[in-house]
Each structure stands twice: as structure tokens, then as C-alpha cells.
Amino acid sequence: MIYFDNGATSFPKPAQVGTAIMAALAAPASPGRSGHAPAMAAGRTIHRARKALAKLFGLKENGRICFGPNITWALNLALMGLSLEKGQHVLSGSLEHNSTARPLAKLKAEKGLDWEIVPARQGQLWAEDFAKLIRPETKLVVLNHASNVSGALAPARAIKKAIGQVPLLLDTAQTAGSVDLDEAGSWVDLLAFTGHKGLLGPTGTGGLWVGPNINLRPCLVGGSGSRSESLEHPDFLPDALEAGTANTHGLAGLAAGVEYILQVGRESIRAHELSLTQDFLKEIIKIDELTLLGPGPGQSERVATVSINLKGWSSSDLAGALERDYGILTRAGLHCAPLSHQALGTFPGGSVRFSFGPFNKPEEIKIGVKALKSLARQKG
């Protein structure tokens, strides 16, 4: 098997991740509840996850990182928790995933939110296009940091500079763990992350870092292990946004995944992934029957995700042939991102997405190229 579907979830995980999950499972403890030793240790495990993430994102403190099941939860919490009202204006890019597009569409339909989409030009988003559309009613800019379809990286820092005081909600699903998010606190207001992709943790983990100038209304209230004498949910972070027992087992794995990244070095993971991507792009671009959706060879404003179509093949048939004939796992279709495919001109057929990760090897890239060349000839 060759795994080129790291954009969906990363595989394999570092060995430490499994070890940490098994150790957490073996402990009789619920964090932040009982006062006995294993419960205190479980609390420290979760603290380790917060500390590791704060280090990776260059955040000064970790108490504003709130954990939940995935980035979809985090993005919904941010969008719903801001209590956006009728007539207020929100901008998003046109390369958004449904995890922001659907909540925004719901807020538009149910609350009368004025949601405006900034179009991509040449497959990219441009800071000046955001700046032009800011108006006094603009309450938020929502940005997918890197397209999960084309791999194009958005100029997030430049966009924040261009929008000034308007808060930026950043979807880092495809960038956290490889792309530079250093000192995120100085240019992001709400940072949403998922644990199971580039952060190398297990599914069921994710979260939201809430900037000091942002107040979110909790979507859930209940047990928090704090202020138990009151019927009012605590209003301090992270407890305010973390009702119910935490996923200790998953967060133990996430802590180990992020600690692995810190140990190996985010920059070296990024360099490795970009090198594989450039090797792949340089070869596949020579295939006459192939259409590439995103940035081409030599362009570094991208992540290790490459979407293509081959003449004569539907995306699902091509992904099926790659798996059946070559054992290569990719993802076909719309990638939960119909807006992106509309922007890139591949709606509704979609594309086949190759997404590389820290553990892919150059030999695997060569096999992928060979497979595409051969499948192109079959229908060419």
C-alpha cells in the first residue's frame, strides 16, 4: 500500500502516539474531576498537549486553547459563538471547506448574516482583494489557510495586515504541523486546528485557540470540574468552552504527535513534504493528458496536496484504478469543498487528490508518477 491521502488523515502516526494512547487507557482516571493521583496525572497529560501546541504555534500562554473533537467543532464554535447578527458582514475566501461554508450558509439563511466570498484569481487568494471588501459592518474574516483541493497556501499574514482590526478566523486543518504558524497570537484572532492530520494525533481531537480580544458564547454548558457550586457554567477559559469530560486518551496521543513534530522540527517536515511535492509535480506536468489544479512546479506557496484530472477518466474511476492496480490510496470527488471546485472549474466532477505526509518516501512518488503515466496511456 502507498498512502497518499494525508489530507484526509495522516498515516502512519509516530510510534509514540500509540504508546501514549495505550498508557492513558491503562490509567483509571478522568482529568480535572477527582483529586486522586491518576486523575491528577490525566490532567497533566492534557496540560502537556496544550503546552506542546502553544510551543508549535508560538503562543505565549496555553490556557486559551480549548479542546474538542475536531476542527469542524472548533470552526462551528467560533462562528456560532460570536453571536453574529442580521446585517453584519463576514468575508471568507472562495477556497473554503464545508466546515466553514455550511455554518456560514446556515447563519445567512437563519440569521440574515451578510456572507460575502472573496474570489480566487489564478487559483490564489490576494490580500488586496480582502482589503477592498472590508466595510464598517465587517465582523470577521474566515480563511482556509491552505486549500484541501489544490494545495494553494493563502497569504494569511498579509490578509491580516490588510484587514486591520477585523478578527481573522484561520482554518489550519491543512497547515498545522508543517506550515509556519509562528507567533500566531500576533496575526490570528481565532486559530482552529484538527489533531488527526498534520499534527499526527488520533481522530477525535481538535480545538480552538481564542485570542485575548475575543469573547465567545459557549454552545455547550455542563460539567467542567470547576465552580461546581454554581448552576452557571464558568466563564473563564478553557473551562468555558470545554463542557463535559475531555478525550484524555486522544489528547495523550495528540500531545505525543505534537511533541514528535517539535522534536523532529516543523521546518524539516515542511521541507521534506515540499521536496516530494516538487518531485511529483516536475514529472506529472509532462503528461499531456493531465490537468493540474493548483500551483505548478517551482511554486512554493503551497502545501503537499496535488489535485489532478486525467483525460478520459472520471475522478472516481481514476482513484479506483490507482488503488486496484497499484495499491495507491488517494481521494476522488469534491473533497467536502464544492466552493473550491467551483472556483477551480472542476465542479461537479471533482478531481483526484494526492496528499503527501512526513513518512512518504521519494520511491513512492516515483511509483505514483509511473502509475499516472501508464493510466494516461490507457485512455489517451
Ligand SMILES: Cc1ncc(COP(=O)(O)O)c(C=O)c1O
Ligand atoms: C481545510 C479543512 N477544513 C476543515 C476540515 C475538517 O476537518 P475535521 O473533519 O477534522 O473536522 C478539513 C478536513 O478535511 C479540511 O481539509
